[in-house]
Amino acid sequence: MLLIYCPYCEAHREEEEFSYQGEAFITRPSEPDALNDEAWGDYLFFRKNPRGLHAEMWFHAAGCRRFFNALRNTVTYDFHQTCRIGESFSDNSDTHV
Amino acid sequence: MQKYSIFQLASQARRYHEHWQRVWRNPDLQPQYDVVIVGGGGHGMATAYYLAKYHPQLSIAVVEKGYLGGGNTARNTTIVRSNYLWDEAAQLYEFALQLWEGLSQELNFNTMFSQRGVLNLGHSLQDMRDIERRVNANRLNGIDGEVLSTAEVKRLAPLINDSAHIRYPILGASWQPRGGNARHDAVAWGYARGADSLGVDLFQQTEVTGMQLEHGAIAGVETTRGVIRARKVGCVTAGNSGVLAAMAGLRLPIESHPLQALVSEPIKPALDCVVMSNAVHAYISQSDKGDLVIGAGIDSYNGYGQRGSFHVVEHCLAAIVEMFPAFSRVRMNRNWGGAVDTCPDACPIIGKTPIQGLYFNCGWGTGGFKATPGSGFVFADTIAKDTPHPLAAPFSLDRFYSGALIDEHGAAGVAH
Numbered sequence A: 001m002l003l004i005y006c007p008y009c010e011a012h013r014e015e016e017e018f019s020y021q022g023e024a025f026i027t028r029p030s031e032p033d034a035l036n037d038e039a040w041g042d043y044l045f046f047r048k049n050p051r052g053l054h055a056e057m058w059f060h061a062a063g064c065r066r067f068f069n070a071l072r073n074t075v076t077y078d079f080h081q082t083c084r085i086g087e088s089f090s091d092n093s094d095t096h097v
Numbered sequence B: 001m002q003k004y005s006i007f008q009l010a011s012q013a014r015r016y017h018e019h020w021q022r023v024w025r026n027p028d029l030q031p032q033y034d035v036v037i038v039g040g041g042g043h044g045m046a047t048a049y050y051l052a053k054y055h056p057q058l059s060i061a062v063v064e065k066g067y068l069g070g071g072n073t074a075r076n077t078t079i080v081r082s083n084y085l086w087d088e089a090a091q092l093y094e095f096a097l098q099l100w101e102g103l104s105q106e107l108n109f110n111t112m113f114s115q116r117g118v119l120n121l122g123h124s125l126q127d128m129r130d131i132e133r134r135v136n137a138n139r140l141n142g143i144d145g146e147v148l149s150t151a152e153v154k155r156l157a158p159l160i161n162d163s164a165h166i167r168y169p170i171l172g173a174s175w176q177p178r179g180g181n182a183r184h185d186a187v188a189w190g191y192a193r194g195a196d197s198l199g200v201d202l203f204q205q206t207e208v209t210g211m212q213l214e215h216g217a218i219a220g221v222e223t224t225r226g227v228i229r230a231r232k233v234g235c236v237t238a239g240n241s242g243v244l245a246a247m248a249g250l251r252l253p254i255e256s257h258p259l260q261a262l263v264s265e266p267i268k269p270a271l272d273c274v275v276m277s278n279a280v281h282a283y284i285s286q287s288d289k290g291d292l293v294i295g296a297g298i299d300s301y302n303g304y305g306q307r308g309s310f311h312v313v314e315h316c317l318a319a320i321v322e323m324f325p326a327f328s329r330v331r332m333n334r335n336w337g338g339a340v341d342t343c344p345d346a347c348p349i350i351g352k353t354p355i356q357g358l359y360f361n362c363g364w365g366t367g368g369f370k371a372t373p374g375s376g377f378v379f380a381d382t383i384a385k386d387t388p389h390p391l392a393a394p395f396s397l398d399r400f401y402s403g404a405l406i407d408e409h410g411a412a413g414v415a416h
Helices: A037-045 B006-014 B042-054 B087-101 B103-107 B125-140 B150-156 B184-197 B238-247 B310-323 B325-329 B369-385
Strands: A003-006 A011-014 A019-023 A053-059 A067-073 A079-084 B032-038 B060-063 B118-122 B146-149 B172-176 B201-203 B208-214 B217-223 B226-235 B255-266 B274-277 B282-286 B291-298 B332-342 B349-352 B358-362
Touching: A003 A079, B032 B042, B032 B217, B042 B060, B042 B184, B042 B369, B060 B226, B087 B103, B087 B125, B087 B369, B103 B184, B118 B125, B118 B150, B125 B146, B125 B172, B146 B150, B150 B172, B184 B201, B184 B369, B208 B226, B208 B238, B226 B238, B226 B369, B238 B255, B238 B332, B238 B358, B255 B310, B274 B310, B282 B310, B291 B310, B291 B332, B310 B325, B349 B369, B358 B369
Parallel strands: B032 B060, B032 B226, B060 B201, B118 B274, B226 B358
Antiparallel strands: A003 A011, A019 A053, A053 A067, A067 A079, B118 B172, B146 B172, B208 B217, B217 B226, B255 B291, B255 B332, B274 B282, B282 B291, B349 B358
């Protein structure tokens, strides 16, 4: 069970309160019609899937029901940072939350 | 290769079992091979075996970062079935199932393939409609399947709770009598022994750390034991496929998730078929040793850690106990996780990449074990001929650009 720090509730909560939303910072193309198949397929399906630090989005579904971003290690599962939407991670990625 | 038989066993027994040949060699690394297979699990060893069998002129090496069959091959719940909905998937898995049926004889190695039958339970009217549709599709594809009522399910698995008043009542099931289980280690070992006897060099404790590319084509792999030059490289690395793809500058539509399983203490024979439930994310069978082998759904987050969160196991066991109240006092012995490579359409990626001579066989997600022989066969053919095998062609990487996905989510009757 992961303990996740919600940057809105400003508290650690159990993983079951959250829902995982996958890779963070994926923006829907502003003009989908202008894209070729490669670019559209890339937007829809291709993900970074790194072994190590991963920027990802979580949703506090059974809490404040707000989305936030997190920087998490996909091998140790340690959360390094979480931040509100619109904010960016601080440079010091070694901090644990 | 020393042939295994009852006579060999008797003869070795007379000599106190001290003269058995080693099952595979421990060869020296050659600087160059025609084909290097990355990943010494079931799929990788099967690929090497069929390559060596049908293309004996090729020199082949398998490199494995850990030990043979120590990844997802050792971590799955060993269920074999072919009752997939869509034609492309059904034909691929059915081809694999047919290879399973003759595998022990083919490899002269007992894979303990047991066709005890697989039940996929339905808990709602919609589940039952989906099951009827899938069974009909299976039968049109020549795959055995039946739709069973609650009473028929109860006859096959007498300990099952057939009450109509539980949270997820069992309204019926699909039944594939030819499905079942196999011994997962034996599959890796049998293929390794077969491949080794056909001249394949197998290197354990040899991790690939980089790919060598020349003029847009593969030229070799860098490993912890030095560079191996190769004309063709086939990657069969399950959860770590994305890591290997990144070494070659490629991206894959794959996300690696933890998938957990657990086994109980051994108990007397209580369940002689495989029971799976898509709706409650739980599946269970009893191994020959007597322990209950239980699989859960995947953890939601990306992870390479080969472990997952406890609430997933708790959820799964709650479902198992509701299905089989008699198992509520059985103690669990071990719980583990594997990193599964999930694809957006829950179907594998088999075939060529934009890099000449580099091939990937990945994305099997939560259901790769059952496909081991078929996956190895079609991948070997694809590598040797540099053209997708007809059964593998629909599973090209290209489908994520063309949109021709094979959406087996849920339709496969399993918790993907």
